[in-house]
Amino acid sequence: MATVTASAPRALPGGLLRHRAAQKLLLLALAAAILVPLANAKWASGSWPEALTVDLTNPLTTASNWIIDNRDSHPLFLYGFGYMSNAVVISVRAVYLVLLAAGWTGVTALGALVAWRVAGVRLAIGTAAAFLTCGLLGMWVPTMQTLALMVVAVLASVAVGVVLGLAAGLSDRLDRTLRPVLDTMQVMPAYAYLLPVVLVFGMGVPAAVLATVVYAAPPMARLTSLGLRGADKEVLEAVESLGSTARQRLLTARIPLASKELLLGLNQTIMMALSMAVIASVIGAGGLGDRVYQALASVDVGAALSAGIPIVLLAVVLDRVTGAAGERAGGEHESSPRTWLYAAVAAVAVALAGRLAGRLDWPGAWTLNIAEPVNRAVDWMTAHLYSGVPVVGGTADWAAHFTTWVLNPVRSGLQWLPWWSVLLVVAALAWLIGTWRTALTAVLAMAAIGVLGVWTPSLDTLSQVLAAVAVTLVLGLATGIAAARSDRFERLLRPVLDVFQTMPQFVYLIPVVALFGVGRAPAVAAAVVYALPAVVRITTQGLRQVDPAALESARSLGATPGQQLRQIQLPLARPALLLAVNQGVVLVLAVVVIGGLVGGGALGYNTVFGLAQGDLATGLVAGAAIVCLGLMLDRVTQPTERRAKKGA
Amino acid sequence: MRLRTTTAVAAGSALLLLTGCGAADMTKQASPFANAQGARTVTLSVQSWVGAQSNVAVAQYLLEHKLGYRADTVQVDEVPAWDALSQGRVDAIMEDWGHPDQEKRYVEDKKTIARGGGLGVTGHIGWYVPTYLAEQHPDITDWKNLNKYSSLFRTAESGGRGQLMDGSPSYVTNDKALVNNLKLDYQVVFAGSEAAQITQMKQFAKEKKPFLTYWYAPQWLFKKVPMTEVKLPPYKDGCDADAAKITCAYPHTPLQKYLNADFAKKGGKAAAFLKKFKWTTEDQNEVSLLIADQKLTPEQAAKKWVDSHASTWKAWLS
Numbered sequence: 001m002a003t004v005t006a007s008a009p010r011a012l013p014g015g016l017l018r019h020r021a022a023q024k025l026l027l028l029a030l031a032a033a034i035l036v037p038l039a040n041a042k043w044a045s046g047s048w049p050e051a052l053t054v055d056l057t058n059p060l061t062t063a064s065n066w067i068i069d070n071r072d073s074h075p076l077f078l079y080g081f082g083y084m085s086n087a088v089v090i091s092v093r094a095v096y097l098v099l100l101a102a103g104w105t106g107v108t109a110l111g112a113l114v115a116w117r118v119a120g121v122r123l124a125i126g127t128a129a130a131f132l133t134c135g136l137l138g139m140w141v142p143t144m145q146t147l148a149l150m151v152v153a154v155l156a157s158v159a160v161g162v163v164l165g166l167a168a169g170l171s172d173r174l175d176r177t178l179r180p181v182l183d184t185m186q187v188m189p190a191y192a193y194l195l196p197v198v199l200v201f202g203m204g205v206p207a208a209v210l211a212t213v214v215y216a217a218p219p220m221a222r223l224t225s226l227g228l229r230g231a232d233k234e235v236l237e238a239v240e241s242l243g244s245t246a247r248q249r250l251l252t253a254r255i256p257l258a259s260k261e262l263l264l265g266l267n268q269t270i271m272m273a274l275s276m277a278v279i280a281s282v283i284g285a286g287g288l289g290d291r292v293y294q295a296l297a298s299v300d301v302g303a304a305l306s307a308g309i310p311i312v313l314l315a316v317v318l319d320r321v322t323g324a325a326g327e328r329a330g331g332e333h334e335s336s337p338r339t340w341l342y343a344a345v346a347a348v349a350v351a352l353a354g355r356l357a358g359r360l361d362w363p364g365a366w367t368l369n370i371a372e373p374v375n376r377a378v379d380w381m382t383a384h385l386y387s388g389v390p391v392v393g394g395t396a397d398w399a400a401h402f403t404t405w406v407l408n409p410v411r412s413g414l415q416w417l418p419w420w421s422v423l424l425v426v427a428a429l430a431w432l433i434g435t436w437r438t439a440l441t442a443v444l445a446m447a448a449i450g451v452l453g454v455w456t457p458s459l460d461t462l463s464q465v466l467a468a469v470a471v472t473l474v475l476g477l478a479t480g481i482a483a484a485r486s487d488r489f490e491r492l493l494r495p496v497l498d499v500f501q502t503m504p505q506f507v508y509l510i511p512v513v514a515l516f517g518v519g520r521a522p523a524v525a526a527a528v529v530y531a532l533p534a535v536v537r538i539t540t541q542g543l544r545q546v547d548p549a550a551l552e553s554a555r556s557l558g559a560t561p562g563q564q565l566r567q568i569q570l571p572l573a574r575p576a577l578l579l580a581v582n583q584g585v586v587l588v589l590a591v592v593v594i595g596g597l598v599g600g601g602a603l604g605y606n607t608v609f610g611l612a613q614g615d616l617a618t619g620l621v622a623g624a625a626i627v628c629l630g631l632m633l634d635r636v637t638q639p640t641e642r643r644a645k646k647g648a
Numbered sequence: 649m650r651l652r653t654t655t656a657v658a659a660g661s662a663l664l665l666l667t668g669c670g671a672a673d674m675t676k677q678a679s680p681f682a683n684a685q686g687a688r689t690v691t692l693s694v695q696s697w698v699g700a701q702s703n704v705a706v707a708q709y710l711l712e713h714k715l716g717y718r719a720d721t722v723q724v725d726e727v728p729a730w731d732a733l734s735q736g737r738v739d740a741i742m743e744d745w746g747h748p749d750q751e752k753r754y755v756e757d758k759k760t761i762a763r764g765g766g767l768g769v770t771g772h773i774g775w776y777v778p779t780y781l782a783e784q785h786p787d788i789t790d791w792k793n794l795n796k797y798s799s800l801f802r803t804a805e806s807g808g809r810g811q812l813m814d815g816s817p818s819y820v821t822n823d824k825a826l827v828n829n830l831k832l833d834y835q836v837v838f839a840g841s842e843a844a845q846i847t848q849m850k851q852f853a854k855e856k857k858p859f860l861t862y863w864y865a866p867q868w869l870f871k872k873v874p875m876t877e878v879k880l881p882p883y884k885d886g887c888d889a890d891a892a893k894i895t896c897a898y899p900h901t902p903l904q905k906y907l908n909a910d911f912a913k914k915g916g917k918a919a920a921f922l923k924k925f926k927w928t929t930e931d932q933n934e935v936s937l938l939i940a941d942q943k944l945t946p947e948q949a950a951k952k953w954v955d956s957h958a959s960t961w962k963a964w965l966s
Contacts, residue, residue, distance in 0.1 A: 068731065068753070072760075093680035145681050203724055203732035205680050284722050284732060286681055294723045296843045297696040298940045375943060386851055396851070403804035513847040518813065518839045519805035596817075597841040599805065605817060605838055612725040612818030 024431050032424050039420050048419045048455035055453060057617040064616040067199055077200075085206040088152065092205055096148035104135050104362050106351025107144070113343040115317070119324035127321065130313035137306045137370065139288060140362035146277050146287035146311070149205065150270075153212040157269045161217040165224020165265070170250075175225065185218040187586050187630035190279045191593035192623035195610055198283045208285030216272040223265030227258025263326035270322060271502075274315045278308075278504035282611060292506045301378045301510050302371025308507040309370075315502035382514035399521035402467075407520050411463035415456060422459075423447060429636045442635035445628040454625045460602035461592055462629060464520055468527040468588045473581065476532050480539025480580070481565065490540060497533040505530060505594045513598050523595025523604070530594075531587035535580045542576020543569050575639070582637040589630050603629075679737055681720060690911075690918045691720045693729045693738040696816060696842055698868055702935035703742035703767065705946035707925055709954055710961055715917050725818040730906075734760040739911040740922050744904045745771050745820060755906075762912040764905030768926040769866060773820065773898035775812070776863040776875040780856055791830060791880050798833040800858040806835040813861040814838045815845040822894045823862055826880070829895045834860070849873055866929045868936035924964040931957065 071077050099107055108131040116124035134143040164182075168175040193211045201207040231254050239253040255262075281289030291307035387394030414422070426446050431439035449458045483490040508529060516522040546569050554568045570577070596604025603622045610619015679691055690711055694704045708719040724732050730750040732738045741764075754761040777788055781800075787793045798810030805811060812834045814823050823836050839845035845861070846869055852859045853873040863875065880897035887896040905922065912919050931953070938949035954961060 069758075071735075072758075089680045096681060148680075198728065202735045202737060203722075203728050204735070204737040281723070282725075283728070284724050284737060286679065286720070286722055290721075290723055293696075294694060294701070294721070296841070297694075297701060297723070298698050298943075299843050299846050300940075300943060302943070303945070371943060382851070383854070387855060400804040408804075509841070510843055510847055513839075513844045514851060517803075517851065518837065518844050518848040519803070521804070522844075595840075598844045599837060599839045601838060601840075605840055608840060609817035612727065612816065614727040614731065 021432055025428060028424070028428055028431060032420075036420050036424070040418070047415065048450035048453075052451060053453040054451055056621060060617040060620060064199060064614070071200075071202070081200055084210070085201055088206040088209045091152045092148050092209065095151045096144060099144045099148055102351045103354040104131070104140055105354025106347065108132060109350035110347040111317075113347050115321050117340060117343055118328070119321045123317070123320055123324060127317050130310075130317045133313055134310040135362040136366060136368050137309060138362075138367035139291065139307055139310050142286075142288045142291050142307065143310045143314070146289065147314070149209060149212075149280075149285060149287060150273055150277060150314075153209045153216065153273050153276075154266075154270055156209070156213045157216040157273060158220055158266060160213060161220025161265060161269060162224050162262075164217070164221035166228070168221065168225035169228030169254075178221070178225075182218045182222050183634075184627070184631060185214075186222075187589070187634045188215075188627050189590040189593055189630065190215050190276050191607055191611075192626055194279070194283050195607075195616065195619040195623060198611070199614075199616060203284035205285060207283050208280035211280055211283070212273050212276040215276050216269045219268035219272060220265040223261045223268065224258065227261030227265075228254050230261070231257040260326055263322060267319060267322040267326060270318045271315060274311060274318070274502065275504075277311065278506060289504065292504050296506055296509065299510055300371065300375065301507070302374035304507045304510070305374050306370055308504050311504055312499055312502045316498050319498075319502075378511055378514065382511070385515060395515040396517050399516035399519070399525075402521050402524070403519060406467050407463060407524070410467060411460055414459040414463050419450060419455065426632060426636060430632075433637070433639055434635060438635040438638070442632045445631040445635070448628045449625045452621050452625055452628075454603065454606075454621055457602040457606065457622075458625050458629060461600075461604065461626070464524055464527075464595065464600060464602070465585070465588050465592065465629070465633070468524040468531070469581075469584050471524065472528050472531045472535055472584045472588060475528065476535030476580065476584065477539055477577070479532075480536045481543065483536065483540040484543035484569075485561075493536070497536060500529060501533040505591060509594070509598055518599035520595070520600050522598045523592075523600030526594055526598065527588040527591040530591045531584050534587055535584045538576055538580040538583060539573075542573035542580070545576070546572045578637070578639050582634065585633045585637050586630065589626065589633060592626060679720065679722075688716075688918070689718045689720055690740070690915070690922075691722060691738045693732065693741045694721045694723045695726055695729065695741075695743065696723060696818065698936045698940045699769075699866055699932055700743045701939060701946055702932050702949070703925075705939070705950040706927075706935060706953060706961075707740075707742060707922060709947060709950035710921065710965070711918060713954075714961075714965060715921060717918055727818065730754055730761070733906060733908050734758065736908050736910060739908050739915065739918075740764065741906045742922075742925070743767055743769070744906055746901045746904075760909050762907050762909045764907040764912070764923050766926060767903040767905055769903050769929050769932055771864060771866070771901045771903050773862070773864045775823075775860060775878040775880065777858070777860055777878060778853055778856075779874040779876050781858045782876040789876055789878050791832070791878055794860070794878065795831075795833045797858075801834070801860050803837070805837045809833050809835040810860065812836050813845060813848065813859065815862060816840070816842045819862075819864075820898075821862060822888065822891060822898070825892055825894050829893060830881075866933050866936075868933055868940045871933070871937055872941060921964055926964070927960060931960070 102110065108128050111131055112124045112128040115127040131143075134140060164178060168178045190211075193214050194207075197207045197211045197214070201210060235257060236249065236253060239249050244252065277285065277287065278289035278292055281287070281293045284290075288307045288311050292304045292311075295301075295303035295307060385395050387396045417425075423443050423446055427439050427443045430442035449455060479493070483493050505526060508526060512522040512525050512529075516525055550568055550572065551564060554564050559567065592600065592602075592604045593607045594604070596602075596606070596608040603626050606618050606622030607626065609615065610617075610622060681689075692704045692707060694701055704721055708721060711717040711719040722732075722738055724738065726745070727747065727750065729738065729741055730747060733741055734754045755763060775791075782789050785797060788797055794810070801810030801812070802808070803811045810833060812823060812827060812832075814821055814836050815838075817838065817840065819842075826832075827834050827836055839848060849859065849861060849869065850873065860878070861875075863869075869875075881895055883897045883899045888894050888899070905925065907915070907919060907922060912923070915922075935949050935953045938944045938952060939946055942949075944952070
């Protein structure tokens with residue numbers, strides 16, 4: 001199979017490895033020598049030939065009009081989507097009413113007690129503090145709205161994910177069909193889902209919840225299947241020898257054995273759902289995301305931050321609690337039902353106490369206005385760094401230089417390349433790092449972009465992605481190496497990374513523009529900020545996992561720290577570094593649409609335009625092109641052997 | 649209260665069962681956050697500019713404090729807002745800049761949206777340069793002279809040409825066609841959002857740098873960054889019929905309110921109030937400045953305006 005052919009050369013000596021690479025290149029050159037003159041003769045043009053594009057504007061506009069005109073009359077909507085929509089509205093409403101009825105005391109107590117039972121005292125205090133901070137920032141009701149939406153979306157995602165995961169985990173055939181779908185969804189930026197969902201369900205909570213489910217279910221499915229497949233064969237055989245049926249085996253052995261993966265899946269699903277909470281505000285999800293989005297309109301970073309902090313706090317708390325639960329699932333730390341009962345009684349008691357004291361809503365006087373100091377800090381920063389800084393020049397000058405000397409040449413270079421040569425480069429890169437299958441996927445994805453008629457803007461976007469990835473990798477690897485060498489630096493870095501990883505991207509749009517002006521440079525900056533934490537994390541982990549014995553022996557041979565790094569740590573951490581590159585690329589691409597909001601233009605702008613004007617033809621084509629770019633970049637940067645254990 | 653919650657949940661499930669045998673028309677669904685805890689809720693659509701926020705803030709304040717409603721706001725872009733309004737996901741749009749296609753579809757054909765009367769404010773889109781630049785070069789305010797000055801407006805993004813900055817993709821714009829048809833040596837650069845555009849304009853103004861931008865009045869930023877309009881060939885009725893061949897300026901548009909048709913009929917006092925809501929450009933700007941410049945929350949800003957303009961809003965409530 002594909003994985004076998006790819007991992008084989010790794011075991012062979014270096015000479016042979018080069019030999020294989022040379023073989024592949026030779027084969028590709030041969031194919032190119034035959035195909036290129038043919039293609040060039042027929043469609044001689046620098047950019048993608050006109051004759052090979054398909055214009056989807058008319059069918060898409062017709063489809064969009066049909067949906068809007070028939071949404072209140074056609075049976076498909078009345079008896080199909082209408083029910084889905086109804087179910088979402090009713091369940092979100094039910095959760096929201098329960099949360100409001102519990103009041104802020106009840107919700108805080110319940111959160112803290114659950115955290116205490118599954119994760120210990122420290123996290124319980126953290127959870128309570130997080131909820132109280134949400135109230136203190138004057139964001140109680142929006143937090144509850146977001147929480148209600150999240151609860152429903154996460155439950156639905158888990159249900160969908162577990163069903164798909166069970167199917168993929170138990171049947172090899174289903175696994176083969178589902179895997180490429182899940183792979184594709186993994187690289188799909190959240191924004192690309194919004195437009196089709198909005199068209200069918202209209203603006204509002206149902207669309208937001210469904211878009212979130214589509215976005216957040218794949219990790220759950222992937223990890224469920226992984227857990228089922230990774231179960232210890234010997235245990236399974238033992239259970240089988242006891243004469244149990246297939247269903248008993250599944251329920252008593254395979255699922256419990258996979259509980260660690262299941263909890264990790266839950267953790268990932270929650271994190272993805274939360275990151276969608278803000279993006280979904282663009283389609284009327286309400287709650288915290290909407291506050292961030294509204295603050296953006298009055299260019300008010302402080303107000304955006306007061307709504308962004310609760311999101312970060314929710315994310316960090318949920319991450320730590322589910323993470324701790326996952327770790328405990330490995331050990332035999334069982335809490336008895338009785339303590340759970342006590343916890344429940346205590347939570348209800350606190351809720352009732354809050355109710356009787358007439359403090360159901362968060363008291364208006366207890367709010368803290370952080371907007372003003374934050375805005376002052378941002379103003380100071382932008383006033384002093386924008387331009388005229390002695391020696392180094394202001395950030396505006398850097399942005400202009402970066403645009404002129406990096407972005408413009410890369411863009412014009414890519415757009416100058418004949419279309420077939422771009423395909424050829426993609427094929428060569430993907431084949432060298434993977435198999436002929438991944439190369440084929442990458443080439444087809446790139447060709448699809450041309451067929452959709454967005455070749456030029458896609459190359460513009462690609463140039464921004466390449467520049468952003470380069471900057472991210474330089475900064476990320478440097479920081480990662482530093483963090484791997486110093487424990488104290490890593491400890492300091494951890495909360496910073498947490499915040500940047502979970503902070504809604506809308507919050508830093510304004511500071512980014514204030515520092516770098518409008519254009520592609522701020523778009524690149526936003527992408528770097530977003531992708532950096534993951535790259536730093538993966539690099540640090542990779543370097544730290546290098547076998548200590550190898551390091552020790554190098555040290556005893558008198559290698560300097562620099563030599564150790566270059567000759568032992570970096571080569572041994574190569575898989576992790578490659579993973580960092582891959583994740584960097586995927587994450588950078590995910591922010592391309594956000595870049596459209598600060599003048600990045602190209603595909604990002606088209607997607608935003610499509611959403612804003614309800615223009616399916618522009619938006620959907622741009623969204624599809626982003627997905628194709630993502631597929632192509634993923635295949636070009638993803639070493640094949642990782643595919644076998646991909647999922648975490 | 650707990651009892652009421654359970655009844656609400658029970659009622660919800662009963663509703664699900666009831667509709668189980670009939671059709672589920674999702675174009676008649678309210679927001680799940682509406683009418684919580686027995687309050688009557690009105691949901692208003694806020695667009696992404698501050699003027700629209702001011703209308704909504706004052707309406708929200710009066711609804712909550714004088715009429716006893718709970719008012720929710722949702723930020724939606726202009727065109728999708730029409731769709732949300734027709735489905736009842738929002739009850740009212742307070743400021744619309746003219747969308748003839750949507751008006752025909754929803755108001756005339758489907759009759760799911762009702763006109764709510766004028767807002768009292770007249771909107772105008774145009775090209776603007778900062779006033780300090782217009783004082784330096786008085787003839788820059790005529791489009792015929794723009795080519796002469798295009799080198800002033802060059803940026804890294806605009807290539808070798810001058811930069812004409814456009815804003816959010818949700819706004820009405822003919823700028824690309826105008827630049828083309830008037831043969832101007834300019835490149836339209838889309839800021840992608842109004843927030844980005846304002847931030848950039850403020851940065852330019854701080855350094856007294858020249859810039860040319862798509863902008864609109866009424867807008868609070870004029871108080872912070874005084875700007876002068878560049879005269880384009882005058883607007884005549886129908887000169888913007890073919891968007892690709894357009895060579896004339898943008899019209900002056902009396903801004904309109906729209907209500908969901910059901911809400912307009914059954915919305916009681918709230919609907920009547922929103923229909924009567926009508927104020928002036930100065931009123932709107934006053935609230936907008938409080939929000940955007942003094943960074944008051946929309947609620948505080950609305951309170952300030954309401955406290956000092958009793959005669960204006962009392963007429964809306966009668």
